Amino acid sequence: MTQTNRFLGAAGVVVLCVIGTGSATAQTASCSLRPAVSAERQTLNCEPGLSITIERGASYRFADRNRDGQVDAIVLNSKAALVDVDSSRIKGGFEVVTPQAIAAVRGTRWAVDAARGKTSVLVLRGRVAVNKVSTGQGVTLGRGQGVDVDHSRGPLHVTSWGQPRINALMGRLGQ
Numbered sequence: 001m002t003q004t005n006r007f008l009g010a011a012g013v014v015v016l017c018v019i020g021t022g023s024a025t026a027q028t029a030s031c032s033l034r035p036a037v038s039a040e041r042q043t044l045n046c047e048p049g050l051s052i053t054i055e056r057g058a059s060y061r062f063a064d065r066n067r068d069g070q071v072d073a074i075v076l077n078s079k080a081a082l083v084d085v086d087s088s089r090i091k092g093g094f095e096v097v098t099p100q101a102i103a104a105v106r107g108t109r110w111a112v113d114a115a116r117g118k119t120s121v122l123v124l125r126g127r128v129a130v131n132k133v134s135t136g137q138g139v140t141l142g143r144g145q146g147v148d149v150d151h152s153r154g155p156l157h158v159t160s161w162g163q164p165r166i167n168a169l170m171g172r173l174g175q
Contacts, residue, residue: 031062031071041174046071049089053082053173066092073097080113082173087126096121101149102131110141111169122146122161122169132156 031046043053047070054060058079062071073095074081085094087107095104098114101121108126112119121130123141131138132149139147139156146161 049086051084055079055172076112076114078114080172082111084109100133104129113169117150119149
């Protein structure tokens with residue numbers, strides 16, 4: 001099961017979720033939209049223990065990669081998403097897939113920002129494995145660490161993000 005979504009968000013602009021035959025306000029697959037509190041972002045409640053906040057203008061779709069009827073990945077083509085996974089409730093983990101990287105966890109809270117030619121991943125809680133799509137190279141991030149992934153063949157460099165960079169990304173996601 002794969003769904004395609006585009007959250008545009010601004011006043012007068014439609015929020016479009018193409019998920020089977022469902023609408024943006026109906027529960028579809030295993031995710032439903034929370035009542036909108038901001039035109040800047042949209043929060044989706046998936047199965048208990050999985051919450052995803054999507055930045056306005058993001059291009060994304062959900063995926064059920066193991067075909068068990070539950071959303072277990074989001075394919076994020078642009079903009080940012082904040083993913084909160086409770087490992088005691090979500091078995092098998094969750095992935096965010098971008099053109100440059102795959103970020104996978106068992107249980108944590110992390111943000112992914114997909115921009116032209118680059119994906120940035122920041123861990124807020126727990127640990128996240130990030131693999132570069134072009135080379136398969138991977139790193140594991142802990143709390144406060146981030147990595148920028150592009151199409152180059154160069155190695156991935158884990159860094160501790162400074163508070164201004166964290167604040168900028170989290171501000172886009174209403175945090």
